[in-house]
Amino acid sequence: MATSPDTMKVHTFRRYEDDDFTWSNMQDKIFLEDTSYKCPTYIQKTPPCQGSCPSGEDIRGWLQIVRGIEKAPAGMSMQEYAFRRSTRANPFPSMMGRVCPAPCETGCNRNDVDDFVGINSVEQYIGDSAIEGGFSFNPPEAMSGKKIAIIGGGVAGLAAAFQLRMMGHGSTVFDDHEELGGMARYGIPSYRVPRDKLDAEIARITDMEGVEVRTSTRIGRDVSVEELEKDYDAILWTLGCKNGRGLFVDNWKDVPNAVPAVNFLEQFNSGKMNYTAPKVVCVGGGDTSIDVVSVSRRIGTLADYNEKPEEVVYGREVHTENPANKVPAEVTLTSLFAQDQMTAAEHEVNDALIEGVTILNEVMPVEILVDENGRGVALKVVECVMEGSMPKPKEGGKETIIEADLIVSAIGQYGDLDGVEDFDNGRNLIDSDQFYQVPGKPGHFAAGDIVRPHLLTTAIGQASIAAESINHYLNNEDQVKRPKVDKHHFDLMDKLREAELEPVAYEEAKADDLRGTQHAKFAVHNYDDRSEHEIVASSELFLGHFEKVDRHLRTEDVPNSEQVIGHFMERVNALAEEQVVEEAGRCMSCGMCFECDNCVIYCPQDAVFRVKKAESTTGRYVDTDYDRCIGCHICADVCPTGYIEMGLGG
Template identity: 75%
Template sequence: MATAPNDSKLQAHTYRRFKDGDHEWGSMHDKIFVQDTSHKCPTYIHKTPPCQGSCPSGEDIRGWLQIVRGIEKPPVGMSMQEYAFRRSTNANPFPSMMGRVCPAPCQDGCNRNDVDDFVGINSIEQYIGDSAIAGGFKFEAPEEMSGKKVAIIGGGPAGMAAAYQLRRMGHASTVFEQHPELGGMMRYGIPGYRVPRDKLAAEMQRIVDMGSIEIRCNTKIGTDVTVEQLEADYDAILWTVGCWNGRGLFVDKWAETPNCVSAVDFLEAFNKGTMKYTAPRVVCVGGGDTSIDVVSVSRRIGTLANYSENPEDSATSKLVHGDVADKVPATVTLTTLFPLEQMTAAEHEVQDALKEGVTILTEVMPKEIVFGADGRAIGLKVVECVMKGNMPEAKEGGKETIIEADLIVSAIGQFGKLDGLDDFNNGRNQINADSLYRVPGKAKHFAAGDIIRPHLLTTAIGQASIASETINQFLRSEELKKRPKVDKHHFDLMEKLHEAGLDPKSFEETKAEDLRGTSSADFAVHNYDDRSKNVIVPSSDLFLGHFAAVVRNKRTEDVPTAEEVLGHFAERMNPLAEADAVKEAGRCMSCGMCFECDNCVIYCPQDAVYRVPKKQATLGRYVATDYSRCIGCHICADVCPTGYIEMGLGE
């Protein structure tokens, strides 16, 4: 469904690189461009786009958008969908899941925000992931194995991403998971209407199907298996145990009040299927995506007209519910320290919760629990607050409100359960790790994901990828490499040339006596420089005037009203149709990489810039420059929409 771009951005869409009065260069250094004797000529510089720079998984987002839109062509015999899937999953093996639930920091970073509206990156990722499941695409894995085996503790997004990456490197692994099924927080922390269980199972199984990945569920390290056994049986150990303890509210008697529970326990009980209804009045304190899940679940499962049990028993899985037909809506309130527009939850999730009938009280902080005669909570007193740095303070004379409650849920943070693993506990119920994800002072031990620092699912996946590279170097007794400044999964022109059968020849094979003027030699890539590991291209380096305002193709959402929400468990996020996914990918501005617009060829007054012959061309090698014709006028760099051309040759 196409939606109109921001009106104010449309009205302001008159971008000009040079303004009235800009007829003189600002410095003597710049005046060299005015002359026809400039020593500067264009070079083609591959840089990282800010979408990828903002992606904690480090996905080559621009790359798979180029594939979906049809600019980068797949190898012979491979479909666009499969090629996009293979490029996407170099970094993230869960495109169907992350396309649905990732809060998409890539979209916040998208340079298109300075034109009209960001590219709907996660909607296209969902299309890629769903197409891969429908097409039955499998992961490729090398037949030759290293003979090494890694123990991975935790079968969530970090653990399974690590199993996937290590298998691609030729290493076997055993995944130890404490729950009955794989998925971690994707399965036990996020409701099924956001993460469809059939697609989650398909993406997990696709990793297991690579072979040499053993799964041991219902197994807890420190209880069922000792650390000493792991150290004896495995060549390396990766801790990806997640954070399964919820942080309580900072009010008196929280821990000893029975009907005060954590969001982690509440959502785990719902997602295991043991909690099918909740208390008549639920109050959740938070403001992030987890708190939205708590209140949305509470509205969906409702309560009973004759409710008589202790709600904490079902919310902590002590009580298992049977199916109940006659439910009534629950009254659900969410409190947050921040204004509505500053909540950390995704904006559309907040709006969905309001539509579903959740009451949201903003800019208030918990002050105290209100108790009944039996010592149970009957309400939560909150007071208006302001933020001082990262801490809330009650407003002087601020209004106090008592919210009646049968169940109070805290969704203000998480920490690990490290029972029986005291040697790994850093004192904050987390595990320390260095920049290469090694556990300090523990040979063979590595860690990734929330147990290092609770954050996004995509962060855990990105950490697992880097940890897997470190483990690979460790297992092969290689020197551990310094990580690049922009530590992402980058487009590799040499791989693309190899895929197209255009590998450069060896230097010795093409060496001539006179090596001046090597542009025609084939031992290197002519006038190209890969700076993607060091530079993220800002919108100021782009020619934004090239891009017309184009409406975004949005996914539709199945969000029930307050009257419809009870018992509504249909998937919330509907996928884009193929035509809409292709159109939305076409809005990508290809920041930092040529997307074959021909501006430089058309506007060059000397015909110095030319298209590379088709038989020698591929993505990233579409144009080149004849330096015998170039006069250094820099017009090509000015009209390059993507910031791919810089005037630098000769410096």
């Protein structure tokens, strides 16, 4: 969890203490003053926000664009340029800016100064601006003629369709629902992901020529695997996990009104459940459980409720009316963990409490109490402790009986592989290797929750790698070892080409004497891209450069317990554009120059200089005159971003 500014100490950052006058690192120690052969080299590294992002977004890049440091090409707005940079990795910025739990913010180096950069809020702005601006994707016109079957139309399948189309390959997305979106549509309530935003981001993908869609079609029932293998050049399994795990109590399967959370949420999100039971208990602690209890409070119940709530949850009945005379449901959430250790986002937990949900922490279910008809009437829980990853009843722990008309399990999910059992690894999931190929089944690939249930951003990242692997497969190319930091990195050569500054051909520019070639135009000199191998830590930054700047917080529309029934307004409100630009300006640009001029100002030899304006672009703002440099190390010491290291320049 990111550091709260309320608990941060006020630091006075100093790179060196008094009386420190020798290098602690032996490698540095042997190079001193004018005897040094080391000069500043400019090293691009991965920032920890990107290193923490499972979909590998170039977060630093689009923050630099929004704040105005990296300029858009002529004729393109800042908003569109940021959108195009963001969607190289993630085609759903509007949705993910709202619901991603933001491991990037936890990893942000700014936590060691004051508080993380509000990355999600900037991403939401980028996504919403793209929808308002009508931005579309620009896939290559040339098509490979190859076509991939994608089984599952959630974020993994749609992200893969996007990535494959940008590589020139067509696809057909199969889904057994009436609409695409997977868990984003059927698992997340509309007050967290507005459906107009979700629909727009899906349509942007499916509107691309070469991307086809077949909904209400189940593989293994309506279409066989053999047919897919005959008609398509590769198959990608992105089925997701839409079966919920039951509680680990003896009579779970025998209690009719004990149901999985995924079924509960699907019926609500499909518009088929307008109210629920008077007393609802949900066991979980993650975001799914928060959605269950928040939905239960919003839809309420009936004063004269006499239905069997599981009939609606399992789709055997449908609510055709939405009565106005609803009353609040009594809703309880139980979790194995203390409140500050729950896996749900902290603000989601706090919102649920405001909405009137009762939360019992550090308790485990031990028994469902039933009546003479076998229906659950209460859940017995006991105080517990965690031993490794398993809960154990606390010795002498207090037991609590929670009355319930509906008991919901939100403790995990697994895949529905009926009809395609040959792919089941015995755990209702599909195995894959490091390239997301299905072992022993050439031409088959898998990504998303069906490989390992996790975050939406994880599914998007896996889809990107799987698409790359499919591209290698279709081109009969050997797979190479993946880089240590497998991300969508800023590419200096792409930026130089965009600015018409790319190096000339070697044969055209080389000289007879290749010594002292720093002025030659056939290479990018004095620069190294280590972003595939290194994540820059805060210890490599000059943190003293950064003043404390409060984070811009998005406001939330959270109803209290008396306002909650029928409250479906969007929960998180967007920042204004001015606030978004200021928030992006809090980015410390870890591992990349952000044009602060410290190295130029503090160089005692005037050896570090700004590149001529006509030759300057992001990543090539400063250079070094080797005839002047004495290797004093000052430029590296005062570089706020860790972009400068002392090395053998060239």
